[in-house]
Amino acid sequence: MRVFVKIGNEIIHSADTNGEIATERARDLMKYAQKGESSDIFRLLLSKNAKMIEEIKNNLNPNYIFEDRLLNWQLDSLVDLNVRPNISLNFSKNFFETGYMPGELYVLSGISGGGKTSLSVQIATTLATGFNFFSDEKKGSNADVIYVTLEQNKKQIQARVMSNLMATLYGKKSLSFSQIISGDQCFSSDFKEALLALSMIENRLSILDFAYFGGSPTIDELKSVVSLELQKMKSTEKKLLIVDRYENIQGASSNVDDSVARELKNFAVQNNVPILLQCQLSKNAIESAKTSDGKFNLDKISASSLKGTSGLEHQCSNVMIIVPDLRQSDKDQKVVSIIQPKNRYGLNQAIKLNFQGSCGLFTEFVETRGRKKKEDEAKGNDFDRKEAD
Known part of the structure; x- marks a missing residue:
């Protein structure tokens, strides 16, 4: 099932319900990770799962929802795309x-x-x-x-x-x-x-x-x-x-x-x-x-x-x-x-x-x-x- 969010006639967000559930889970886990001792481990595990990060980001609406904007920044911080050649x-x-x-x-x-x-x-x-x-x-x-x-x-x-x-x-x-x-x-x-x-x-x-x-x-x-x-x-x-x-x-x-x-x-x-x-x-x-x-x-x-x-x-x-x-x-x-x-x-x-x-x-x-x-x-x-x- 696909969910659409509108303001007037403008569709501001659309996502599969499965994607919405994954996003909510990620948001809850991130909140938990910020409080507990497992934060470093959680961030490490999530950073290794690039596909999951991409799926979650596709279901965010950072332009209208502040929590999504925050989560978007947090997920970006886990994906290090900088290239560092091992010269010395x-x-x-x-x-x-x-x-x-x-x-x-x-x-x-x-x-x-x-x-x-x-x-x-x-x-x-x-x-x-x-x-x-x-x-x-x-x-x-x-x-x-x-x-x-x-x-x-x-x-x-x-x-x-x-x-x-x-x-x-x-x-x-x-x-x-x-x-x-x-x-x-x-x-x-x-x-x-x-x-x-x-x-x-x-x-x-x-x-x-x-x-x-x-x-x-x-x-x-x-x-x-x-x-x-x-x-x-x-x-x-x-x-x-x-x-x-x-x-x-x-x-x-x-x-x-x-x-x-x-x-x-x-x-x-x-x-x-x-x-x-x-x-x-x-x-x-x-x-x-x-x-x-x-x-x-x-x-x-x-x-x-x-x-x-x-x-x-x-x-x-x-x-x-x-x-x-x-x-x-x-x-x-x-x-x-x-x-x-x-x-x-x-x-x-x-x-x-x-x-x-x-x-x-x-x-x-x-x-x-x-x-x-x-x-x-x-x-x-x-x-x-x-x-x-």
Whole structure:
């Protein structure tokens, strides 16, 4: 039986009686949970039942009934759709604690070849698997990822994914994506493992290249294809859309028209999905930030350093920029700095990470020079005491 509530001729609420009963039960349980010691347990159990939350919310009328409005807020608080990639413990807990929030635009920028695609791929793999061998935060959150690659083809991104999976899943950093692309390792046991890992996450990671669009897409073509992919996903699932790269959308790099950025922001809001956009730094910004020794002055790099119109800077809530540090942590790795010149929901911090480009792996950076100096001083003091004795 379906119940209708009217004010005059306007239907303000309609629901199945079963839904009304479920809503009343949920409201009573929430009141009980607020009073008793079981509140945390109840909220945990309900947060795991996304289908029940969705059914209850569909039977609420928050515009006219205050209790329904209150319950709607309470239920929303139990559904955490923020996406937090497990890059490192320091990255997750201190640098980017909020993660990617539904309905928001995020920008990842840097110099050409600086690691933008590698970081995007690692974000995708750690979300698809929920695991990162090199992170102290052993249990990460899962999410469905749509990876739109408008620069490299699907096979090239798959090679990057496989190489990164071997590192983040098994701790093996020896299989590079260049070896996979060239075919040098296609008969090795590592390659078989990597291909199996890719097969296991393909239901969570959808890779779309320019073949889906017949070249550089218009914003309408991009939204149409991505909408079809989003329809395959549950509304209560965590999800992330990655676009690599923003400039390859027709009209995106215009200096006078910011309609592409506005359309993407609206799309994020309408579909309740966070969007991560890769974007280049402008050449002028790179040159002005370079110092005489070839390093970069981080104070001269800002959100306005992005290539193209300022509309992208205005529409996004966070900008991360990868900057090379020109230091080697060992023979296979280099150090990079990631800065956040814009962060609407947190602090504008900077962080250093180790970056191994061959497998696109970012790991925790630990400063050892200061520690080593203190250890050497302590050893010297011990030696002085022994000499005195």
